[in-house]
Amino acid sequence: MRNSEFITGKVPITKEEVRAISINKLDLINAKRFLDIGAGTGTISVEAAYHYPNLEVTSIEFKSEAIDLINKNIDKFKLKNVEVKKGYAPIDLDGGFDAIFIGGSGENLEEIINWSKSLLNIGGKLVANFIIVDSFNKTLRLLRESGFLNIDVCVLNVSKLESLGSGEYFKPLNPIYIISCERGGN
Numbered sequence: 050m051r052n053s054e055f056i057t058g059k060v061p062i063t064k065e066e067v068r069a070i071s072i073n074k075l076d077l078i079n080a081k082r083f084l085d086i087g088a089g090t091g092t093i094s095v096e097a098a099y100h101y102p103n104l105e106v107t108s109i110e111f112k113s114e115a116i117d118l119i120n121k122n123i124d125k126f127k128l129k130n131v132e133v134k135k136g137y138a139p140i141d142l143d144g145g146f147d148a149i150f151i152g153g154s155g156e157n158l159e160e161i162i163n164w165s166k167s168l169l170n171i172g173g174k175l176v177a178n179f180i181i182v183d184s185f186n187k188t189l190r191l192l193r194e195s196g197f198l199n200i201d202v203c204v205l206n207v208s209k210l211e212s213l214g215s216g217e218y219f220k221p222l223n224p225i226y227i228i229s230c231e232r233g234g235n
């Protein structure tokens with residue numbers, strides 16, 4: 050999906066190239082339940098729900114402005130398989146998720162990682178995006194210490210063609226660090 054298809058506000062969205070790779074790494078093809086933590090405008094939740102109509106998507110976000118945008122995007126794409134929960138993660142939630150995406154977490158990364166692990170099925174996928182190097186480093190260490198398996202890390206440097214004067218150039222977007230891994234049996 051293109052960024053321009055979404056209703057957006059001041060909340061920073063996960064850009065389309067980053068979404069494509071992150072959703073691919075979530076491996077949703079056989080998943081039944083997917084959790085989007087820090088859902089923002091809902092682009093990850095909405096794109097996942099749209100492409101996988103049998104997937105049950107739960108989106109958590111604490112900002113009212115963002116919740117409003119998620120609901121508008123759900124309506125725009127006429128989705129019936131997204132449930133939006135307002136709250137600051139961790140919140141009270143039943144486990145049994147096949148995939149979890151962390152798009153926002155704040156200062157309580159350790160709590161979020163432990164909570165995500167408790168909600169994920171064994172073999173379930175966890176994908177997290179970062180722009181802040183320190184948060185990325187901390188999360189990578191926590192995931193290793195928590196026994197997550199098949200940890201894969203990449204940095205995505207996307208540049209988009211834009212006009213400049215009478216010509217065109219590639220305008221670089223922020224590098225995004227993507228961690229993907231799966232829950233082990235411990």
Ligand SMILES: C[S@@+](CC[C@H](N)C(=O)[O-])C[C@H]1O[C@@H](n2cnc3c(N)ncnc32)[C@H](O)[C@@H]1O
Pocket residue numbers: 060061062063064086087088089090091092093109110111112115136137138139152153154155
């Ligand atoms: C980078 S934005 C997410 C972008 C989103 N994937 C999108 O495409 O719109 C991060 C979001 O995480 C939210 N957030 C941060 N910590 C959170 C927490 N502990 N619980 C719920 N939401 C959180 C922020 O309010 C923000 O909207």
